[in-house]
Amino acid sequence: MARLDIDRLVKRYGDFHAVRDVSLDVADGEFVVLLGPSGCGKTTTLRMVAGFIEPTDGRVRLAGNDVTLLPPWKRNAGMVFQSYALFPHLTVAQNVAFGLEMRKLARADIARRVEETLALVRLGGFGGRLPRQLSGGQQQRVALARALAIRPDVLLLDEPLSNLDAKLRQEVRVEIRELQRQLGLTTVMVTHDQEEALTMADRLVVMNEGSVRQVGSQRDLYERPADRFVAGFVGRSTFLEGTVEAPGRFRSDGGLALACSGGKTGRGVLAIRPERVEIGPTANGGLDNSLPGTVEFVSYLGAQIDIHVRLSPSDRLIVQIANREGGFAPDVGRPVHVGWPASAGQVFNE
Structure with a gap:
C-alpha cells in the first residue's frame, strides 16, 4: 500500500x-x-x-x-x-x-x-x-x-x-x-x-x-x-439547445420557454436527467415546467422504460420510468404531458 x-x-x-x-x-x-x-x-x-x-x-x-x-x-x-x-x-x-x-x-x-x-x-x-x-x-x-x-x-x-x-x-x-x-x-x-x-x-x-x-x-x-x-458521459442527459434569456429562464431553439437553474445570459444548453422528468396523461401544474408532447419511441429495458417524447420540431426529451405493474406506460403516437422542477435542468453556457 x-x-x-x-x-x-x-x-x-x-x-x-x-x-x-x-x-x-x-x-x-x-x-x-x-x-x-x-x-x-x-x-x-x-x-x-x-x-x-x-x-x-x-x-x-x-x-x-x-x-x-x-x-x-x-x-x-x-x-x-x-x-x-x-x-x-x-x-x-x-x-x-x-x-x-x-x-x-x-x-x-x-x-x-x-x-x-x-x-x-x-x-x-x-x-x-x-x-x-x-x-x-x-x-x-x-x-x-x-x-x-x-x-x-x-x-x-x-x-x-x-x-x-x-x-x-x-x-x-x-x-x-x-x-x-x-x-x-x-x-x-x-x-x-x-x-x-x-x-x-x-x-x-x-x-x-x-x-x-x-x-x-x-x-x-x-x-x-x-x-x-461530464453531464453527458456520467449518466445520461437530454440536451436542449437554446438561449438563457434571464437568470432562471431558458428558451430552446424550438421555442420552449423553460425554468432552469444556473447559467449566464446568452447561448447555452439545458441538461435534464431522464429520471427527473415526470410523465402522465395530463399536465402537472405543481411543476415549474409542464409541457405537452407526443411519444415517438419506447425502449423496454426490463427494470426501466425509456420514453422519447417530441416537444417541438427541434426538441425531444427522454423520460425514464420504473417498470411497475399498473404504471403509466404510453404507446408510440400517444399524446402525453411531461414536467420537471427548475432544479432538474442545469444550464451550461457555450
Missing part, C-alpha cells in the same frame, strides 16, 4: 498531445477510476504510471519516491492488462510466479506466495492448468493473481473486465472491489464503462482529449457536472 502522486504528466507524439498536464493524488488504499471515451488518454496515463511509456514531461511518485524514469520491473506496481497477457505455454502457477521469479525470491517463498494468492482469488487447485483450459473469468483472476503476488504498492487495472460477458462483468467487478478493500490496496483502474466506474470507485476522474475534465465522487459528478461533456 502506498500513496500515488501524478504531477503534471504530459505525453506527446510529435504534435499530438495524448496526455495534457494531468495531475492526480491517490490516497493510500483509495480506489480511483479513470473514466472516458476511447482515445481520451486514460490508458496512456496508466501506462506512464506503470513505466511502460516514458512521459514527455511531469513526474510520478509512488510511496514518496520519484519513479518517473524507472523501468516497470523496478517499480512495485502490479498491472492487469486488458488482454490479460497470460503466457499461453505456462501453467497458472507459473504465470502467477513470473513476477516473483524476476525479483529472485527463494523457490520455497515463491511456491508459498503463489498458493496463497491463488486461494485469495478463489483459484486454489487450478495451478497446474494452462490458460486455454480456463474460462474468461478464470483467466481474469489469474491475471489479477499475478499482479497481486508481488505485493504491489499500487494495483493498476487497464479495462480488466472488457473481455467478459455482461453478467460475468457484474460479478467480477464486485469481487475485485471486495478484494481491494480486504487488502487495502491503492488502486487505479481505467474504463469507459460508466456503470462499472460508478459501482467500483471511491473517486472518479473523467478525462477527454488528454485532459482531466472533473474529479470527484460519483454523487459529485452526477449531481454537479462541471460541463456538458
Whole structure:
C-alpha cells in the first residue's frame, strides 16, 4: 500500500498531445477510476504510471519516491492488462510466479506466495492448468493473481473486465472491489464503462482529449457536472439547445420557454436527467415546467422504460420510468404531458 502522486504528466507524439498536464493524488488504499471515451488518454496515463511509456514531461511518485524514469520491473506496481497477457505455454502457477521469479525470491517463498494468492482469488487447485483450459473469468483472476503476488504498492487495472460477458462483468467487478478493500490496496483502474466506474470507485476522474475534465465522487459528478461533456458521459442527459434569456429562464431553439437553474445570459444548453422528468396523461401544474408532447419511441429495458417524447420540431426529451405493474406506460403516437422542477435542468453556457 502506498500513496500515488501524478504531477503534471504530459505525453506527446510529435504534435499530438495524448496526455495534457494531468495531475492526480491517490490516497493510500483509495480506489480511483479513470473514466472516458476511447482515445481520451486514460490508458496512456496508466501506462506512464506503470513505466511502460516514458512521459514527455511531469513526474510520478509512488510511496514518496520519484519513479518517473524507472523501468516497470523496478517499480512495485502490479498491472492487469486488458488482454490479460497470460503466457499461453505456462501453467497458472507459473504465470502467477513470473513476477516473483524476476525479483529472485527463494523457490520455497515463491511456491508459498503463489498458493496463497491463488486461494485469495478463489483459484486454489487450478495451478497446474494452462490458460486455454480456463474460462474468461478464470483467466481474469489469474491475471489479477499475478499482479497481486508481488505485493504491489499500487494495483493498476487497464479495462480488466472488457473481455467478459455482461453478467460475468457484474460479478467480477464486485469481487475485485471486495478484494481491494480486504487488502487495502491503492488502486487505479481505467474504463469507459460508466456503470462499472460508478459501482467500483471511491473517486472518479473523467478525462477527454488528454485532459482531466472533473474529479470527484460519483454523487459529485452526477449531481454537479462541471460541463456538458461530464453531464453527458456520467449518466445520461437530454440536451436542449437554446438561449438563457434571464437568470432562471431558458428558451430552446424550438421555442420552449423553460425554468432552469444556473447559467449566464446568452447561448447555452439545458441538461435534464431522464429520471427527473415526470410523465402522465395530463399536465402537472405543481411543476415549474409542464409541457405537452407526443411519444415517438419506447425502449423496454426490463427494470426501466425509456420514453422519447417530441416537444417541438427541434426538441425531444427522454423520460425514464420504473417498470411497475399498473404504471403509466404510453404507446408510440400517444399524446402525453411531461414536467420537471427548475432544479432538474442545469444550464451550461457555450
